[in-house]
Amino acid sequence: MTRLLIKQAHLLVHDNELKLQDVLISEGKIVEIADEITTPATRTIEAQGALLTPGLVDVHVHFREPGFAYKETVATGSQAAARGGFTTVLAMPNLDPVPATPAAFTQIKANNEANGRVHIYQYAAISEGLTSADVSDMETLAADGAIAFTNDGKGVQTAATMLTAMQAAAKVKRPLVAHVEDESLVNGGVMNLGKRSKELGLPGIDPLSESSQLARDLVIAKATGVHYHVAHISTKESVDLVRFAKSQGVQVTAEVSPHHLLLDETDITGDNAYFKMNPPLRTPTDRQAVIAGLLDGTIDMVATDHAPHSLAEKQRSFIGAAFGITGIETSFQLMYTHFVKSGIATLEQLLQWMVVQPRVAFNLPGQSELTVGAPADLALFDIAHAHTITADEFLSKGVNTPFIGATVYGQTVLTLVNGQVAYEA
Ligand SMILES: NC(=O)N[C@@H](CC(=O)O)C(=O)O
Numbered sequence: 132m133t134r135l136l137i138k139q140a141h142l143l144v145h146d147n148e149l150k151l152q153d154v155l156i157s158e159g160k161i162v163e164i165a166d167e168i169t170t171p172a173t174r175t176i177e178a179q180g181a182l183l184t185p186g187l188v189d190v191h192v193h194f195r196e197p198g199f200a201y202k203e204t205v206a207t208g209s210q211a212a213a214r215g216g217f218t219t220v221l222a223m224p225n226l227d228p229v230p231a232t233p234a235a236f237t238q239i240k241a242n243n244e245a246n247g248r249v250h251i252y253q254y255a256a257i258s259e260g261l262t263s264a265d266v267s268d269m270e271t272l273a274a275d276g277a278i279a280f281t282n283d284g285k286g287v288q289t290a291a292t293m294l295t296a297m298q299a300a301a302k303v304k305r306p307l308v309a310h311v312e313d314e315s316l317v318n319g320g321v322m323n324l325g326k327r328s329k330e331l332g333l334p335g336i337d338p339l340s341e342s343s344q345l346a347r348d349l350v351i352a353k354a355t356g357v358h359y360h361v362a363h364i365s366t367k368e369s370v371d372l373v374r375f376a377k378s379q380g381v382q383v384t385a386e387v388s389p390h391h392l393l394l395d396e397t398d399i400t401g402d403n404a405y406f407k408m409n410p411p412l413r414t415p416t417d418r419q420a421v422i423a424g425l426l427d428g429t430i431d432m433v434a435t436d437h438a439p440h441s442l443a444e445k446q447r448s449f450i451g452a453a454f455g456i457t458g459i460e461t462s463f464q465l466m467y468t469h470f471v472k473s474g475i476a477t478l479e480q481l482l483q484w485m486v487v488q489p490r491v492a493f494n495l496p497g498q499s500e501l502t503v504g505a506p507a508d509l510a511l512f513d514i515a516h517a518h519t520i521t522a523d524e525f526l527s528k529g530v531n532t533p534f535i536g537a538t539v540y541g542q543t544v545l546t547l548v549n550g551q552v553a554y555e556a
């Protein structure tokens with residue numbers, strides 16, 4: 132029987148207190164947690180005060196396979212996830228083929244399982260081609276293992292399609308996840324419509340594109356009783372709408388990405404497409420609103436929207452470059468540095484946003500606490516030493532992120548999935 136012993140790691144105990152503990156792992160599970168463990172082990176890891184947490188959960192990643200393996204594969208994406216401290220991810224369906232049919236879905240799921248280093252749950256598409264066409268066979272897809280339904284990458288353009296989709300998702304008790312974007316308000320935009328787009332002379336996306344479709348969806352969600360989840364929320368109006376909907380008893384959850392919490396349009400240095408993503412970086416007011424929404428519980432969780440692209444697709448002008456940034460390797464360290472270390476939030480809150488709430492909202496198996504008997508899905512983070520992010524350190528194929536050069540705390544030292552090493556620095 133192999134035994135892995137982690138010595139002297141900081142564990143979060145009640146009231147945001149950190150305590151040095153030894154943790155023994157065997158047969159894929161935590162078997163003992165104590166001040167000092169002397170049981171002989173196959174391998175001993177000296178944690179030297181690093182922070183040991185449950186493995187992180189990301190409900191929004193793009194692993195690009197099948198169809199776009201030049202941007203990312205399940206192997207590289209999941210290695211990157213493990214390097215970010217994530218042990219569970221939910222993979223988006225904007226693939227080729229799109230998992231809108233049971234045949235395509237089953238094949239994609241099998242590939243995830245064969246090549247993934249972490250637990251991967253697959254979203255099925257709401258409709259073929261991510262268009263407002265016929266709603267997919269959600270009953271069969273759910274039975275085949277679809278964790279939830281979404282057309283992420285595209286908004287659902289008609290209320291009729293959304294109504295049918297929500298009714299079907301409610302029937303099979305799966306969340307309906309929305310990328311909210313009314314295409315009639317996009318106007319060929321490549322960044323947020325406002326002061327900065329005017330300064331740069333670039334076409335802007337009207338922020339009402341997000342909130343107006345969200346308002347529509349919330350009304351339909353209430354009527355259908357579906358669990359509706361808002362992907363990458365980015366504007367003040369959207370946060371206000373979700374807050375109101377929650378007060379009215381609508382079953383709604385929302386996620387925000389680290390970049391919408393940490394950057395706004397004024398940070399865009401010039402015509403640099405590493406700042407190009409959808410939804411775009413918004414105004415400072417919007418940024419403050421998503422922070423406030425996260426802190427008051429209107430926004431339930433942080434999700435990366437890890438969207439890797441090739442250098443050729445990103446190293447060009449804003450016009451013509453692909454939307455999206457790589458994110459899964461920098462999420463924890465950015466959030467830890469700018470929310471916990473800076474004192475805006477507690478470590479307990481951060482783990483709520485990055486472990487507990489994702490698991491609750493998507494009804495995921497596993498455990499969100501470090502207790503004896505829990506599966507050994509764990510991450511160990513160095514919170515004592517500063518690190519400057521460089522492009523060459525990523526395990527993801529995508530290196531397109533505006534956070535290159537940022538100095539952070541919380542580098543991952545070790546990630547275990549089912550007690551096995553998935554990443555080690
Ligand atoms: N976020 C992005 O800018 N891009 C995503 C699609 C999406 O999440 O909408 C992608 O697939 O590249």
Ligand SMILES: [Zn+2]
Nearest residue numbers: 283284310362
């Ligand atoms: Zn999206």
Ligand SMILES: [Zn+2]
Nearest residue numbers: 223283284436
């Ligand atoms: Zn996405």
